[in-house]
Amino acid sequence: MMKFSNKISMVVLLCLLIIGLQSGLVYAASPNFMADTPTFVFSDDSSARFNTASDQDVTIYYLVTDTVSPPPLSEEVKTGEDYGGVTIITSGNTPAVIDEMTQVNIIGLEPGSPYNAYFVLENSSHELSEVRMIESFETQVSTYTFTYNGNGNTGGAVPIDGTSYYSADIATVNGNTGNLVRTGYTFAGWNTLADGNGTSYGEDDTFVIGTSNVTLYAHWTSIDYTDASLSGLTISSGLLNPVFQLNERVFTVSVANNISSITVTPVDEDEQQATIKVNGVNATSGQAFPVNLNVGSNTIIVVVMAHDGEATETYTITVTRAASSGGNSRKRTTTPPSVPQEAVAIVVNGKVESAGTETKTTDEDKSVVLVKANSQVIESIIEDAIINDNQTGSNNLIQILVNDTISDVAKVELTGDMIKRFEDNTFDLSIKRDNVEYLIPAGAFTISTVGKDLGVTDTSLIDIIIEVKITKLDASVVKKYNEVAKANGVTFIFPPIAFEIIAKTTKADGATVEVAINKFNNYLERIMEIPPEVDPSKITTGVVFNPDGTYSHVPTEVYQKEGKWYARLKSLTNSHYSVAWNLITVKSVENHWSKDAVNDMASRLVILHAERFNPDKAITRADFTDYIIRALGLYRVGSNNEIKFKDVNTKDEGTQAIRIAHAYYIVTGYPDGTFRPDQMITREEAMVIYQRAMVITKLIGVDQNRYQSYTDYEEVEEWATSYVREVLSAHVFNGTTATTITPKANLTYAEAAQAIKNLLVTSKLINK
Incomplete structure (x- = not known):
């Protein structure tokens, strides 16, 4: 009888299983936490924050209580409501x-308080796990500074x-x-904003x-001078007649023929707040004017x-x-007429100073x-600036403002020791x-290297003159550039400008030696103001001109x-350099995913011969290198x-990009000494070149673990792994799918x- 009963039970169970399968029911086991989770993180x-993981796809529920309340049941954690007289802090x-490890972020807690956290898992069948508890974690208590x-x-010092x-x-x-002071201003208390438009505070507030x-x-208020x-008012030779007094305005002086x-040295009454001109040229209070x-x-x-721009006084000498x-000689010798000089404003970290002269020659x-x-x-x-601003690492800028806008050439002279000072304290230079x-x-000047080229030691850098030039080009040169551009359908919307840096020194025998500084390790910026009548949307790129009148892209x-x-x-x-309008629409990508990038x-x-562009065709190593070099x-x-690649003709203009890329260590070729320009480039080879281009642009990736999201990363050759990781981390290169590269x-x-x-x-x- 017992055997018969067991057989009936087995039949019943089998029937239930068949019915369940036919009806699509799945009897899932209750979810479980992975071992040693959840764990407190921070x-x-x-x-x-807590980390936890489950053996199923689930929803993680949590609630937080104080440390003296009894623990909740699984259903109570899920509902997140008060239970048994316990008040829930948050859920x-x-x-x-x-x-997969999942991070649970819990917010709404009080500083410096102890808590218990409870977790429960629910799967798609609405089955709940047992409750897991994290006991007695405590929030931090932040402290804050109060500075001036x-x-x-x-002058003076801020309170501490x-x-x-x-x-x-x-x-x-x-x-x-x-005892803080600021020339031309009166201290008027403190404010929460530097521009004085915040909340004001006084002493003992x-x-x-x-x-x-x-x-x-x-908070400073301007003194209305x-x-x-x-x-x-003093002079370097002779005597003023009458002697200078506050009420005197007219003077005479007699000097010998030799x-x-x-020099004339005027000193203004209002602590250098007035504008002074000597013979129509700006002068600085307290400084000798020749x-x-x-x-x-x-x-x-x-x-x-006066500082108010209205009151004036005139002194005549x-x-x-x-x-x-x-x-008895009748020959009369006269000195050349005075060369007008004008004071030059130099802005250091936003503060305007007079620290130079400007002369027209x-x-x-x-x-x-x-x-x-x-x-x-x-x-x-x-x-x-270093003392007051307390900064020597970034955003330091010295800007020299040239007053003249008419001359063909603007030339700024600085000494080598001055440049060294800029380098040592990371001050960028703007003209x-x-x-x-x-x-x-x-660091663009690399003045020590320049000194070696000129035979000047670091201790004698003051003997080097650095000339920075901004030059308007001759009309004939501009005409040549415009003719080439017009033939190619390109329009320049800013007059071409020449930029030069020359370093020179004078040797003991009187000979002048000079070198041109034309190549840099960092990108130098040329900023051109777009004329108001020009639509800025018509600017497609900046260009650099070649000796033959052609032009190439520069990043803009x-x-x-x-x-x-x-x-x-x-x-x-x-x-x-100039700025160009050159809108190109590539027909082959009209309905392609790469349309925006290719047209840009x-x-x-960067992409020439747009009419031949085939987006889905495999790119050759030569064309890829050409794109990279033009883009940079x-x-x-x-x-x-x-270049010494066996299969690259150094006399062929078509190999120019390969030669330039090799000089910048962007391409190195194969171990057998070949470059294989017509061979297709693989995606991992391309990523190596992209990473070397990142070195040029100083781009550093921040998403260092991104490579782990690609399941086929292990297929990358060992020699390329570090390059591939860096390119992926910078999001320069994307996969063929979300999980494959x-x-x-x-x-x-197109890629x-x-x-x-x-x-x-x-x-x-x-x-x-």
Whole structure:
């Protein structure tokens, strides 16, 4: 009888199983946490993180209580509601995939408080796991600083508050305990914003600390100077008659014939707030201004304008230079007329100083404005900037503002020791003239290397003169450039400009030695202001000109600042530059996924012969190299780079890109000494070249584990793994699917164009 009963049970169970399968029912087991999870990861003052994993696809539910309450049941964790008189602090849920570690973020906690966290899993059949508990984790308590900023002070020191504050603590505001001063301004308390448009605080006011560090900025009010009087006026030779007094305005001076020039030193009453001009040229209070003298009467006019721009005073000095006593000779010698000089403004980290002179001259039939920077003044300015701004690592900028806008050539002279000072303290140099700016990174000059080329040691860098030139090109050159452009359907919307840097020194025998600094390790910027009548959307790229009148792409951004549009051209060399309109539409990609990238690269002169572009065709190694070199702005016609690839003709202009790429270590060829230009390039080979291009652009990837998301990463050859990882981490290169990179497949023309655009955009060389 027992055997018969067992048989009936087995039949019943089998029938139930068959019915369940036929009806589509699945009897899943309850979900379980993976071993040793969930685990506490991190907490701050209002949140905590936990990691956990499940043996099924589930929803993770959690709730948080205080540490004295009894634990909840599984269903109570899921509902997240108060249970058994226990008040829930917070609750929530998040999905999780089988066997994958999932991060659970819990928010809404109080600082410095202990908690218990409870977790439960629910699968698709709504079965719940047992409750897992994390006991007694505690949130952090953040502390905050309360600091003061001098906000442009020229003297004194800010108060120091060394207290570590908690949120809701009350800080007492200090007064001007360090006697802060700023020339031309009066201290008016503190403000939460540097521009004074925040909340103002005075001495002994109280401040309630929130959840962030606090900085109060010195609030300055401008002094309205109305006095145009000089407090002093001296000359280097002779005596003023009458002696200078505050009420005197007209003076006479007599000097001997051998005095061919004198200096005039005006000192204004209002602590250098007035504008002073000597014979119509800007002068600086307290600094000697040179004036050449003719034989006979010379009139020097000093005009002082008060800071308010209205009150003026005029001082007149008549200098009489004696005639020569050279016997009966009728030959009369006169000195050349005075060469007008104008003071030059130099802006250091946003602060304007007068630290140079500007003189107009001629050189080989070209009008030249020569700007000479005062190394001693700049040295002092840099020192002050380092002390006051407390920064030597980034965003330091010295900008020299050239007043003249008419001369053919703007030439700025600096000494080698000055450049060394820029390098050592990472001060970038900007030369701004009218609607053009030339921005040179701190280390671009490599002044020690230049010194070696000139035979000058680091201890004698003051003997090197660095000339930075911005030159308007001759009409004949511009005409040649425009003719070539017109023949190719390109329009230049900014007059071509030449940029040069020359280093020179004078040897003991009087011979001058000079070298041109034309190649750099960092991108130099040329910023061109777009004329208001030009539509900025018509700018497709900046170009660099080749000796034969042709032109090549340089990476270019178009941006707007203070209502004006600018083009920022970035290049690793010096040459002639302009901005071009060259809109290209590639017909073969009209309905292709790569349309935007291909049209952009064609308009930027990276992809040539757009009519032959085949997006899905495998790209050759030669064409891929050409794209890379043009995209980076390195392509130059006539470059004389040597190369020793067996299968590359060094005399063929078509191999120019390969030779340039080899010189920059972007391509190295194969171990057998060949380059194989007509061979298709694989995706892993392309990624190696993209990574070497990243070295040129200084791009560093941040998503270091991205390669792990590709299941076929193990197929990458060992020699290429580090390159592939870096390119993927920078998001320059994408997979063929979300989980594959297909390293052995050939790269297509469309894929090459898209990755090149990714490289330029991510490197911040072009617009998105």
